[in-house]
Amino acid sequence: MATHAHTDDGLPAYRVTEIPDGLATKTMLARQRRRPAPGQPAAGILFYHGNKHTPLYTIADSQAMPALPPGRQAAWTAARTCARCAATNDTPYREIENGRRVCVDCVVTERAAAVWPSWLRLRAAAVGWARDVLIDPDTVLLAAYRLTHWDGPIHVHAATVGGRVLVDVVARSRYDSLWRRPLGPAGSVNADDLVPLLMPLVGRRMVHTIRSSRGHYVDHLTPLGELSTLSQRWDGEPSLRDPSIRQSVEDAFAPRWTDWHARPYQYGPHQRPSYGRFGLRAVDVDGGDAAEVTAAMRAGLARMALDDHPDGPATCPWLPETGRTACGSPDVGTAGLCPAHRPGDAG
Ligand SMILES: [Zn+2]
Ligand SMILES: [Zn+2]
Structure with a gap:
């Protein structure tokens, strides 16, 4: 038409x-x-x-139209007025999960404010963890870096937080040649023969992570788990089963970094910020090989320990019933809210 x-x-x-x-x-x-x-x-x-x-x-x-009775007029107006910023609209605002009708901007504000205290608690816990890690200069930073395909060579780098290198080797599967792939780079070691090289790690606390050259997120894997897999592929018997070399879930670097760094993430200049929790995407800790990853971990631990956060110091995110200005008190401690706004302490 x-x-x-x-x-x-x-x-x-x-x-x-x-x-x-x-x-x-x-x-x-x-x-x-x-x-x-x-x-x-x-x-x-x-x-x-x-x-x-x-x-x-x-x-x-x-x-x-004839005026509504006063009660209905009030309800009609209330449904079309943002409960937070008083913006008005032709059609009623949608009621969100907290029972309030708010405009789109205030939906983001209210949801972020609702989750922010728990984010700040995670951030404070990450700061405490980083300080604890850094107290012992012999704590080991262990990184595995997948150089190519899923069962291809893995660069392993381990250094103390003090900077002493303990392990620096490229491990490969001995089965690579059966698939007519090139073997690992010159000097690479069959994963079956790794155990003696890992002995400097025995009995140490290890902060660990595994990254991939292809930018895949591999946070669900661990360095020693992947090396073990590399050593046992197809014959079923892992040879890296030394219980004296241990990674603790508590000391996985990536989730701690996300805990510390998390903030609403803006996908693009024209999109509203998400109120989901993002960390690693905003700061590059991937590196170009495993040595760069341990260096990035070391730098990240130092920033975490100082709470040198890109958003500045933590402040109380509590919001009054109306308006868009949060409390802002710097006294949030490990509770994520200032003393006046902690549940049970209010009043
Ligand atoms: Zn609003
Ligand atoms: Zn407050």
């Missing part, structure tokens, strides 16, 4: 995006508590959803 086509009645026809200022359908008039005057003729026809159509009326010639 061409713009400004006319119907059989001689009325101009419009699509939804073409409605001129000053014209409205009955539904649009009702949003303003107006309706067509008795006998008011249509001034145009709106076509929508293909072949559906409805008359358009001149708003200036329409009449106001």
Whole structure:
């Protein structure tokens, strides 16, 4: 249908995006508590959803609907007024999970405020963890870095937080040659023969992570788990089963970094921030090989221990009933809220 086509009645026809200022359908008039005057003729026809159509009326010639009873008027207004910032809308705001009707901006604000105290608690816990890790200069940073494909060579680098290198080797599967792939780089070691090289790790606390050259997220894997897999592929018997070399889930670097670094994540300049928790995506800890990953871990631990956060110091995220300004008190401690706003302490 061409713009400004006319119907059989001689009325101009419009699509939804073409409605001129000053014209409205009955539904649009009702949003303003107006309706067509008795006998008011249509001034145009709106076509929508293909072949559906409805008359358009001149708003200036329409009449106001009778006033609502006071109670209903209050409810009508309340449903169209943001409970937080008092913005108004033609149609009612949707009620969100906390029972309030708020505008789209305030949905983000309210949801972020609701989760922020628990994020700050995780952040404080990560700071405490990093300080604890750094107390002992012999604590080991262990990184595995997948150089190529899923069962290809893995670079292993381990150094103390003090900077002493303990392990620096590329491990490969001895089965690589059966698949006619090139073996690992010159100097690489069959994963079956790794155990003696890992002996400097025995009995040490290890902060660990595994990254991939292809940028895959491999946070669910561990360095020693992958090396063990590399050594046992197809013969079923892992040879890296020394219980004296241990990784603790508590000391996995990536989740701690996310705990510390997490904030709402903005996907793009024109998109609203997500209120999900993101960390690693915002700061590069991937590195180009395992040695760069241990260096990134060392730098990350130092920042965590100082709580040198990109968003600045933690502040109390508690929001009053209205307005968009949070409490902001710097006294959040490990509770994620200032003393005045902690549950049970309020009042
Ligand atoms: Zn609002
Ligand atoms: Zn507060």
